[in-house]
Amino acid sequence: EKGGYEHFMLKEIFEQPRSILDSMRGRMIAENNHLMMGGIREYENKFANAQRILIVACGTSWHAGLVAEYLIEDLARIPVEVEYASEFRYRNPIVNENDIVIAISQSGETADTLAAIELAKSKGATIFGVCNVVGSSIARATDAGAYTHAGPEIGVASTKAFTAQVTVLTLIAMMIGSKRGAIETSKLYELIAELEQIPAKVEQTLKLDKQIEEISAIYKDVTNFLYLGRGYNFPVALEGALKLKEISYIHAEGYPAAEMKHGPIALIDEHMPVVVIATKDSSYEKIVSNIQEVKARKGKVIAIVTEGDTTIPAMADHVIEIPETSEHLMPLLSVVPLQLLSYHIAVMRGCNVDQPRNLAKSVTVE
Numbered sequence: 001e002k003g004g005y006e007h008f009m010l011k012e013i014f015e016q017p018r019s020i021l022d023s024m025r026g027r028m029i030a031e032n033n034h035l036m037m038g039g040i041r042e043y044e045n046k047f048a049n050a051q052r053i054l055i056v057a058c059g060t061s062w063h064a065g066l067v068a069e070y071l072i073e074d075l076a077r078i079p080v081e082v083e084y085a086s087e088f089r090y091r092n093p094i095v096n097e098n099d100i101v102i103a104i105s106q107s108g109e110t111a112d113t114l115a116a117i118e119l120a121k122s123k124g125a126t127i128f129g130v131c132n133v134v135g136s137s138i139a140r141a142t143d144a145g146a147y148t149h150a151g152p153e154i155g156v157a158s159t160k161a162f163t164a165q166v167t168v169l170t171l172i173a174m175m176i177g178s179k180r181g182a183i184e185t186s187k188l189y190e191l192i193a194e195l196e197q198i199p200a201k202v203e204q205t206l207k208l209d210k211q212i213e214e215i216s217a218i219y220k221d222v223t224n225f226l227y228l229g230r231g232y233n234f235p236v237a238l239e240g241a242l243k244l245k246e247i248s249y250i251h252a253e254g255y256p257a258a259e260m261k262h263g264p265i266a267l268i269d270e271h272m273p274v275v276v277i278a279t280k281d282s283s284y285e286k287i288v289s290n291i292q293e294v295k296a297r298k299g300k301v302i303a304i305v306t307e308g309d310t311t312i313p314a315m316a317d318h319v320i321e322i323p324e325t326s327e328h329l330m331p332l333l334s335v336v337p338l339q340l341l342s343y344h345i346a347v348m349r350g351c352n353v354d355q356p357r358n359l360a361k362s363v364t365v366e
């Protein structure tokens with residue numbers, strides 16, 4: 001049932017070219033630049049006219065929500081707020097009938113996310129779900145939604161569900177942006193063409209597995225890790241750190257790279273590995289400076305870079321080269337090496353990667 005893989009997590013990581021494709025299937029026809037999503041059709045005008053979108057989720061799904069915030073604000077120009085469902089539900093939030101709430105959940109059973117939905121509903125907001133499990137409690141509690149169609153995710157650490165969520169949320173951002181006239185047609189077409197190529201580029205990224213396993217062997221015994229990213233790669237830094245914590249029990253922190261100087265830089269010495277997601281995008285020059293700051297303090301840098309980069313390889317201790325794509329879509333590629341890094345480190349530490357201690361696949365407790 002693990003399809004020849006040693007663990008479900010590894011199988012699910014390797015399934016991503018397929019699961020991402022499945023999450024787009026019937027929703028994007030690249031040949032004629034067509035986007036459609038059954039779940040959104042009825043609410044298309046509501047989305048297009050929304051004054052504000054709230055996103056509620058927990059854990060990895062919350063990270064997908066952060067990527068969606070950047071996408072929706074950039075492509076559709078609608079203000080977005082991303083909330084931990086558990087904070088939102090207990091803090092007397094301001095919600096009204098004009099708000100659209102997007103709830104993101106793999107399992108569709110997360111108690112805090114469900115309660116956040118009920119609260120927003122009671123205030124008259126429209127609730128849109130992005131769930132993986134068909135017929136789940138959250139899917140049933142929403143007014144409309146889009147399934148991620150990633151297939152069953154068995155490993156407790158979420159991998160293919162995350163990339164499917166990001167894919168669906170990207171499609172939603174592009175659809176609303178196009179409906180509102182907020183995105184130039186040429187840019188929309190360019191993104192559609194790029195998105196079409198993502199499954200093949202994930203496949204290419206998965207070929208880095210052996211290299212990542214070798215890097216993992218070097219760092220498997222450390223006690224701390226720092227993950228840095230900017231822009232679209234900031235939520236990826238958070239997600240990479242969460243994956244490592246969950247399954248290897250190594251303490252890891254994800255940070256927006258520019259915030260390092262406001263505190264975490266004090267932690268950096270020759271014992272601190274720092275994973276920097278430094279792909280070629282609008283903040284590239286800035287993140288190169290962040291790598292210099294880490295190196296000046298003798299930190300060990302594992303850099304995720306765009307293929308062909310010549311600057312960072314001269315500075316970093318290890319370089320993992322991933323294919324080029326639009327910065328809007330980069331999380332779909334840049335998260336993959338981080339999933340593999342956490343997987344291999346956990347296996348080498350003898351951890352139970354599919355069933356990490358203290359964690360459950362569906363968090364139905366509050």
Ligand code: F6R
Nearest residue numbers: 059060061105106107110157158
């Ligand atoms: C991380 C992980 C958890 C879940 C979180 C939300 O690998 O699995 O952080 O993402 O418990 O779960 P869902 O998406 O089912 O609501």
